[in-house]
Amino acid sequence: MLHHTGMRLALLACFLMVGFVPISAQQFNGTLRGTARDSAGAVVPGAEVTITNQNTGITVNTTTNSEGNYIAPQLLPGTYKITVKKAGFKSAALSDVKLDVQQIREADVTLDVGQATETVTVSASGTSAIETTSPTISQTIENKRIVDLPLNGRNPFSLATLSPGVIPGPGSSPFISGGRNATSEVTIDGISNVNAENNVSILDLNYTPSVDAVQEFSVQTNSVSAEFGRLGGGVINLVTKNGTNTFHWTAFEFHRNSALDATNFFTNGAGQRKGSFKRNQFGGNVGGPVFKDKTFFFVNYEGNRQGTASPATFTVPLPEWRRGDFSNLRNANGQPIIIYDPLTTKADPNAAGRFTRDPFPNNIIPTNRINAIARNIMQYWPLPNVAPTNVNTQQNNFFATGTNINRGNQIDSRVDHNFSQNWRTFVRYSMAFKGSSDPFNHYANLATPNNAGPTTSGARSVAVD
CATH class of the missing domain: 2.170.130.10 (TonB-dependent receptor, plug domain)
Structure with a gap:
C-alpha cells in the first residue's frame, strides 16, 4: 500500500514541477448560480447548497443569501448535481446540470415543504440554458x-x-x-x-x-x-x-x-x-x-x-548541351539561338559607341572554355526521360513521381x-x-x-x- 501511495505522490509531484510557472490566463471556467424558492414562489434564505461534479466527486458548499440566491464561480466545465437543504423542507436535487466553458448558468431550485430526509430529484439532462447574464x-x-x-x-x-x-x-x-x-x-x-x-x-x-x-x-x-x-x-x-x-x-x-x-x-x-x-x-x-x-x-x-x-515535370539540359554543344539550340518557333563568344568583344565598325562579338563556331563552346564549377554542377541534372512538350525548346522533358x-x-x-x-x-x-x-x-x-x-x-x- 505504501509503495502505491509513494508512486501516486511522485506522479503528482512530477507534473506539478514540470509546469509550475506563474502565467496569467483568461477565464475558461464557468459559474453556477440561481435562486432557491418554496412552492409558493417565496425565496428561501439560509439554505445549504452543495454542488458536486458528477465525474470527479469534487464538491463546493455555499449558502443562499437573504434573497435566496447562491453563486459558485470558478467551476471546471462539466456535469454537476446541485443539492439544496433547509429545515422544514424536503431536500431538492437538480442533477445533470451541464456547465460549458466560460458559461454563467442559472439553475433555480424549488423546495417543497416536508421532512429534510426526503429528497426530490430533478434531472436537467437534455436541457440547454438560455444566456441571460452576458451580452457576449x-x-x-x-x-x-x-x-x-x-x-x-x-x-x-x-x-x-x-x-x-x-x-x-x-x-x-x-x-x-x-x-x-x-x-x-x-x-x-x-x-x-x-x-x-x-x-x-x-x-x-x-x-x-x-x-x-x-x-x-x-x-x-x-x-x-x-x-x-x-x-x-x-x-x-x-x-x-x-x-x-x-x-x-x-x-x-x-x-x-x-x-x-x-x-x-x-x-x-x-x-x-x-x-x-x-x-x-x-x-x-x-x-x-x-x-x-x-x-x-x-x-x-x-x-x-x-x-x-x-x-512533377521539369526541364533539364540535353546531354550535348552539357558538353557545350548547342548546335541544336532553338527557340519555340524552331529558329536557331546563336551563342556569342564574350572574349571576342570589339568595337562595331558600323556603329560608333557600340560593340559586337563573334559567334562560337557551329554554336559549340570549346571544352577548355567551360568553367570547372559549371561542369561539376551538370552532374546533378538528371537526363531527359519523356518526350518534351516542345521539341525545339525541350520544355518539360523530365518527369518523376514519388x-x-x-x-x-x-x-x-x-x-x-x-x-x-x-x-x-x-x-x-x-x-x-x-x-x-x-x-x-x-x-x-x-x-x-x-x-x-x-x-x-x-x-x-x-x-x-
Whole structure:
C-alpha cells in the first residue's frame, strides 16, 4: 500500500514541477448560480447548497443569501448535481446540470415543504440554458460533436466554422465576425495559443491538441468581455479533458487510402492515374483517479503517418548541351539561338559607341572554355526521360513521381488536484515531438529542384491554474 501511495505522490509531484510557472490566463471556467424558492414562489434564505461534479466527486458548499440566491464561480466545465437543504423542507436535487466553458448558468431550485430526509430529484439532462447574464454572442462546441463529426486531418479548431459568422482562414485560425484571422484570440485552458503574426492576415497557432484530448471549446463572435485583449475578431476558448473518479481508456485508428477513392473527373479526362495518398492517425488515452475525489490524471497520445503522391515535370539540359554543344539550340518557333563568344568583344565598325562579338563556331563552346564549377554542377541534372512538350525548346522533358512523407507525434497530459473546496489546481503539459516532413526528391541527389529537404518540428504548451 505504501509503495502505491509513494508512486501516486511522485506522479503528482512530477507534473506539478514540470509546469509550475506563474502565467496569467483568461477565464475558461464557468459559474453556477440561481435562486432557491418554496412552492409558493417565496425565496428561501439560509439554505445549504452543495454542488458536486458528477465525474470527479469534487464538491463546493455555499449558502443562499437573504434573497435566496447562491453563486459558485470558478467551476471546471462539466456535469454537476446541485443539492439544496433547509429545515422544514424536503431536500431538492437538480442533477445533470451541464456547465460549458466560460458559461454563467442559472439553475433555480424549488423546495417543497416536508421532512429534510426526503429528497426530490430533478434531472436537467437534455436541457440547454438560455444566456441571460452576458451580452457576449457565443456557441459551445461540445465533446460529442468534436469526437463524432468527421474531421479531415483531425484538427479540432476546424469545428469553429460550425458557429455563425466564422469562416476558414489561410492560417491555422479562422476569420471571425468579419475580422482578419490575425486579430482573433485562441486559448487552451486559458493560455494564449497564438504565435506572432508571420504574414499579413495569417495567424499560426503554437499548438493544436488532439481531438481526443479536447473536452469542449467556445467560439465568441461578438461583444467579447474585457478580459480578452489584443483582438479585433473573436475568441476561441478551448479546455482539455481531465481525469475522473472512474478509469477510462480509448484506442483509435483512422485510416485514409486513395485506393478507396474515386478518380476525379478531370484526371480521368486527361487519361491520368489518381495520385497515391495514405494517412494513418492512431493513438489512445487513459484517465482516472490517483486519489479518489482528490487527484486525477489524463494522458493522450496521437501519432500521424502520411504519404502523399508528388508527381512533377521539369526541364533539364540535353546531354550535348552539357558538353557545350548547342548546335541544336532553338527557340519555340524552331529558329536557331546563336551563342556569342564574350572574349571576342570589339568595337562595331558600323556603329560608333557600340560593340559586337563573334559567334562560337557551329554554336559549340570549346571544352577548355567551360568553367570547372559549371561542369561539376551538370552532374546533378538528371537526363531527359519523356518526350518534351516542345521539341525545339525541350520544355518539360523530365518527369518523376514519388511520395512525400510526413510524420508527427503528440502527447497531452494533465493532472488535477483538489486541496479543498476553495483551492483547486491543475497542470497540463502538451508536446508535439519528432515531427518530420520528408518531401520527395525528384532529382534523387543534392540538387533537389523544389524543396529544401527534410525538416523537423516540435511544439510545447503548458498551463497551470
